[in-house]
Amino acid sequence: MKRSLFYTATVLLGAGALLLCPGITNVQAFGGSGDAKLDNDDCVKCHTVIVDQNKKNGAKHKSEVSCMECHDGQHPPGTEKGSLIPQCTSCHEGQPHFEVAVACLKCHTNPHTPLQINLEGEGQKPVCQTCHPQIIEEIDTHQTKHTGFACSYCHEEHRKRPTCLDCHDTHREGQTFENCVTCHQAHQPLTLAYSSKVVNVDCGACHPDIRAELESGPTKHAGFQCVFCHADKHGNVPSCKNCHDAPHSQQMLSKFASCNECHQSAHGLLK
Ligand code: HEC
Ligand code: HEC
Ligand code: HEC
Ligand code: HEC
Ligand code: HEC
Ligand code: HEC
Ligand code: HEC
Ligand code: HEC
Ligand code: HEC
Ligand code: HEC
Ligand code: HEC
Ligand code: HEC
Structure with missing residues (x-):
């Protein structure tokens, strides 16, 4: 029947x-x-x-x-x-990607157009892992709120990079995506290991008084970038001695607890 x-x-x-x-x-x-x-x-x-x-x-x-x-x-x-x-696997075998537990047609929705890929929904992470293992490793070993998101929460289409500004405000007016990634990395956003390209105006977004004090000073320090002294990682504080070996005699220095008793501070440097 x-x-x-x-x-x-x-x-x-x-x-x-x-x-x-x-x-x-x-x-x-x-x-x-x-x-x-x-x-x-x-x-x-x-x-x-x-x-x-x-x-x-x-x-x-x-x-x-x-x-x-x-x-x-x-x-x-x-x-x-x-x-x-x-079956897809009758022709595609022998690579981790072809052994994923997610149905092939969930992403490759139309076998007649196999590169039109739909990444909607949850559960793609193990699939992304088959080709981008280092990214999963990175995001998982640096636990932040980004770690909890599906990859496709940010990457709606394969090979598409979002910008931070799609979801976040800037720290200051006029800041661009290129600025964001001089300090942050997308898959470990709280690491804050910055490059030497960071400009004072970006530090000044949160430390405006220090920037003003530094740049208005009368000494050579005034011309420096913040990251020249505070290198590599947010919160690094150098010592004067990192850069100034023995500017004065030991006899003189032994009478003072710190350089700043005379020089005031690195930012508001007095000579
Ligand atoms: C009869 C064999 C056969 C079957 C069945 C088959 N494929 Fe393929 N597929 C191929 C060949 C051959 C290629 C090209 C060579 C390669 O990339 O391995 C290919 C390539 C692809 C590509 C890359 C396309 C490109 O242009 O780079 C994707 C994606 C793909 N297949 C997905 C699938 C999915 C999903 C299924 C199941 C719905 C499937 N295939 C079933 C033979 C097959
Ligand atoms: C979570 C989504 C997802 C699932 C599920 C998925 N794929 Fe893919 N597949 C992709 C993405 C993304 C690419 C990369 C396409 C590109 O390079 O632009 C890809 C690429 C491919 C390719 C071409 C690249 C290569 O390595 O040869 C083939 C073939 C393929 N998939 C087959 C399969 C098969 C078979 C299955 C089921 C066992 C499957 N896919 C399941 C997302 C998926
Ligand atoms: C790489 C393998 C592959 C090739 C090449 C391929 N198909 Fe398919 N085709 C499939 C798969 C897998 C399905 C089942 C899709 C599904 O379940 O959604 C399918 C489904 C179909 C269907 C049924 C559609 C439906 O809605 O039930 C038709 C008709 C069809 N294909 C025709 C073609 C024609 C015509 C071509 C050549 C232009 C072609 N296919 C090439 C793998 C292929
Ligand atoms: C004269 C019209 C006609 C031609 C020519 C034709 N088909 Fe079909 N085809 C159909 C119809 C009608 C159905 C729906 C049958 C059904 O649902 O039972 C179908 C169903 C299918 C299916 C789905 C079968 C299934 O098991 O679900 C596939 C795959 C398919 N055709 C592939 C092809 C391919 C490949 C060609 C060329 C080599 C082709 N057809 C040529 C009319 C045609
Ligand atoms: C079958 C392998 C494969 C799978 C699975 C896969 N990708 Fe890719 N992906 C690639 C390839 C190949 C490139 C291109 C790499 C290049 O150009 O260096 C790429 C590029 C990308 C890019 C863009 C990189 C750039 O240079 O702009 C993003 C973003 C991306 N993939 C995200 C994902 C996400 C998210 C998933 C899981 C949903 C995924 N990929 C799954 C193979 C894959
Ligand atoms: C919170 C948003 C977000 C999430 C979640 C996310 N990404 Fe990204 N991803 C980005 C942004 C933004 C970029 C571009 C970074 C850049 O250009 O410096 C990017 C870049 C990439 C690239 C290309 C650059 C590279 O480093 O090779 C790949 C591949 C990628 N992501 C894969 C993934 C995978 C896989 C996942 C899931 C584990 C994932 N992403 C989760 C936002 C995200
Ligand atoms: C698709 C949206 C999206 C994109 C793209 C995105 N984020 Fe996020 N991000 C979020 C959400 C949602 C949160 C969690 C906010 C909350 O809970 O307050 C978050 C949290 C964060 C946090 C705090 C993490 C924590 O654990 O406290 C930082 C830092 C951050 N994002 C920076 C970035 C940077 C930098 C980029 C670009 C490289 C970026 N984000 C791209 C959505 C996104
Ligand atoms: C000069 C380095 C620097 C640049 C450039 C930068 N950030 Fe940040 N960002 C930081 C620091 C440092 C913190 C942590 C502040 C704290 O501990 O409260 C932070 C915190 C965040 C946070 C989490 C706290 C919050 O404010 O919600 C987000 C989201 C964020 N940044 C997004 C961005 C985006 C988007 C851009 C680009 C428009 C950007 N950042 C550019 C240094 C930077
Ligand atoms: C998004 C805001 C934000 C940005 C941008 C930012 N900071 Fe900070 N910074 C903070 C906050 C909040 C603190 C205090 C809390 C803490 O220690 O994390 C701080 C603390 C510091 C400290 C002191 C650490 C200590 O132990 O006393 C230094 C040094 C510092 N920042 C330098 C910089 C430099 C250099 C830049 C530019 C590369 C910068 N900051 C960019 C928010 C920011
Ligand atoms: C990251 C390196 C670095 C650190 C840290 C640093 N300085 Fe300097 N400082 C310099 C350089 C470079 C010059 C310019 C030397 C030149 O041109 O001869 C300089 C110049 C000076 C001068 C002379 C200014 C002028 O206009 O002639 C004084 C005084 C001085 N530093 C004191 C200090 C004191 C005090 C500290 C700690 C509070 C300190 N510096 C921390 C790198 C540094
Ligand atoms: C010449 C090197 C130098 C430059 C340039 C510099 N700093 Fe500092 N910074 C120091 C030193 C050294 C300290 C430790 C305190 C001291 O000795 O004055 C410090 C301390 C700090 C602190 C800790 C809180 C405080 O005020 O003591 C913050 C925050 C900070 N700097 C931010 C910045 C920012 C933002 C810039 C750029 C606008 C900047 N610094 C430029 C050397 C520098
Ligand atoms: C008793 C006050 C005093 C103390 C303490 C002191 N300095 Fe000075 N320093 C001075 C004076 C005054 C000058 C200007 C001398 C000159 O221009 O010949 C000076 C000059 C300098 C210069 C510029 C030298 C040059 O050749 O232009 C540097 C660099 C410097 N001091 C670093 C330091 C550092 C680092 C410390 C702590 C280890 C320190 N000072 C401690 C008073 C002091």
């Missing part, structure tokens, strides 16, 4: 397709009897949408495999539904 219903539906669908394909006059021509032979060029007569998608965005599923290499078998009617559908 079930089977004959299926057959009727098939024939009706077939007939529908045939209306659009006047070149074909006999339903048996696509395989009911098993006599007629289909060719790759025939598919377009009835499956125009799929052939069109494949032509435009088929990538290697167009250039390296043909319709019939994947759909290898008896075309309906007369065959079990699904029997013409291949």
Whole structure:
């Protein structure tokens, strides 16, 4: 009973397709009897949408495999539904990515356009890991609020980099994404190991008084970048002696607890 219903539906669908394909006059021509032979060029007569998608965005599923290499078998009617559908793993095996627990079609939603990838939803992290293990390692070993997010919370499309400004305010007016990543790294945003490219105006966003004091001073310190002295990592505080070996005699220095008793401070330096 079930089977004959299926057959009727098939024939009706077939007939529908045939209306659009006047070149074909006999339903048996696509395989009911098993006599007629289909060719790759025939598919377009009835499956125009799929052939069109494949032509435009088929990538290697167009250039390296043909319709019939994947759909290898008896075309309906007369065959079990699904029997013409291949398993991805019948051709893709031997790499971690091909052994993921997530259904291939969850991301590669249309096998005829395999590089149009949908990353919506949860659970992709182990899949990303198969090709970007160092990123997962980085984000997991530096626990921040970013660690808890799905990769696709930020990367809605594969190969797309978001900018911090999509989600965060700046520390000062006019700050750009390029500024953000001189201090922060996307997958370990609280590490704050900064490069020597950081300019005073970016430190001054949060330390405005120090910046004003430093830059208005009369000494050579006034021309320096904050990161020249506070190198590498936020919170590093140098000692005067890091840079000034023995400016005065030991005899003189032994009478004073610190350099700043005379020089006031590194920022408001007196000479
Ligand atoms: C004359 C029209 C026609 C031609 C030509 C044709 N098909 Fe089909 N095809 C159909 C119809 C109608 C169905 C739906 C049958 C059903 O749902 O039972 C179908 C179903 C399919 C299915 C789904 C089968 C399943 O098991 O679910 C595949 C795969 C398929 N066709 C591939 C092809 C390929 C590949 C070609 C070219 C080699 C091709 N078809 C040529 C009309 C055609
Ligand atoms: C790399 C393998 C591969 C190639 C090449 C391929 N297909 Fe498919 N095709 C599939 C898979 C897998 C499915 C099942 C998709 C699903 O379950 O959503 C499918 C499904 C179909 C269906 C059934 C669609 C439906 O909605 O039920 C048709 C028809 C079809 N393909 C036709 C074609 C035609 C025509 C070509 C050539 C332009 C082609 N396929 C090339 C793998 C392939
Ligand atoms: C009949 C064999 C066959 C089947 C079945 C098959 N593929 Fe492929 N696929 C290939 C070949 C051949 C290539 C090109 C060579 C390569 O990259 O390994 C390819 C390439 C790809 C690519 C890269 C495309 C590109 O242009 O770089 C993706 C993604 C892909 N396949 C996904 C899938 C998914 C998902 C399935 C299951 C829905 C699947 N394949 C089923 C043979 C197949
Ligand atoms: C979480 C989403 C996701 C899932 C699930 C997924 N893939 Fe992929 N796949 C991708 C992404 C992203 C790429 C990279 C595409 C690129 O390079 O632009 C890719 C690339 C590929 C490629 C081409 C690159 C290569 O290494 O040859 C193939 C083939 C492939 N996937 C097959 C599969 C198969 C088979 C499965 C199921 C076992 C699967 N994929 C499951 C997201 C996914
Ligand atoms: C099958 C392997 C594969 C999988 C799976 C994969 N990627 Fe990729 N991804 C690549 C390749 C290859 C590139 C290009 C790398 C390059 O140009 O250096 C890339 C690039 C990227 C880029 C852009 C890098 C840039 O230079 O701008 C991002 C972002 C990215 N992937 C995120 C992801 C996310 C998120 C996932 C999981 C949903 C994922 N990838 C899964 C292979 C993969
Ligand atoms: C909170 C947002 C966010 C999350 C979550 C996130 N990323 Fe990123 N990712 C970014 C930003 C922003 C960049 C660009 C960084 C840059 O240009 O300096 C980036 C860059 C990348 C790149 C390319 C640059 C590189 O370092 O090679 C890859 C690949 C990547 N992310 C993969 C992933 C993967 C995989 C995950 C999940 C474990 C993930 N990302 C989670 C925001 C995020
Ligand atoms: C897609 C949105 C998104 C993007 C892109 C993004 N973030 Fe976030 N980020 C968040 C959210 C949401 C939080 C958590 C905020 C909260 O709970 O207050 C967060 C938290 C943070 C935190 C605090 C972490 C903690 O554990 O306290 C820092 C620092 C941060 N982000 C910096 C960045 C930087 C720098 C970039 C760019 C490299 C960036 N973010 C890109 C959404 C994003
Ligand atoms: C000069 C270095 C520097 C630059 C450039 C920088 N940040 Fe920060 N950011 C910091 C420091 C330091 C903290 C930690 C402050 C604290 O401990 O309270 C921080 C904290 C944060 C936080 C978490 C605390 C909060 O304010 O919610 C976010 C989010 C953030 N930055 C985003 C950004 C974005 C977005 C940019 C680019 C527009 C950016 N940062 C540029 C140094 C920088
Ligand atoms: C987003 C705001 C923000 C930015 C940008 C910022 N800081 Fe800070 N900084 C703070 C806060 C808040 C503290 C005090 C809390 C702490 O110690 O983390 C601080 C503390 C410090 C300390 C003192 C650490 C100690 O032990 O007393 C130094 C040194 C410092 N910052 C230097 C810098 C330099 C240099 C820059 C530019 C590269 C900079 N900061 C950029 C917010 C910021
Ligand atoms: C990261 C290195 C560094 C640190 C730390 C540092 N200085 Fe300097 N300082 C310099 C350099 C470089 C000069 C310029 C030397 C030159 O041009 O001869 C300088 C110049 C001076 C001068 C002479 C100013 C002038 O205009 O002639 C004094 C005084 C001085 N430093 C005192 C201090 C004191 C006191 C401290 C600690 C509170 C300190 N410095 C910390 C690098 C540093
Ligand atoms: C010439 C080296 C030098 C430069 C340039 C410099 N600092 Fe400092 N900074 C120091 C030293 C040394 C200390 C330790 C306190 C002292 O001895 O004056 C310090 C202390 C600090 C502190 C700790 C709190 C305090 O006031 O003692 C902060 C915050 C700070 N600096 C921020 C900055 C910022 C922001 C800039 C750039 C606008 C900057 N520094 C430029 C050498 C420097
Ligand atoms: C008793 C006050 C006093 C103390 C303590 C003191 N200095 Fe000075 N320092 C001076 C005076 C005054 C000058 C200016 C001398 C000159 O211009 O010949 C000076 C000059 C300097 C110069 C510039 C030398 C030059 O050749 O231009 C440096 C660098 C310096 N001091 C660093 C230090 C450091 C580092 C300490 C702590 C280890 C320190 N001073 C402690 C009073 C002091």
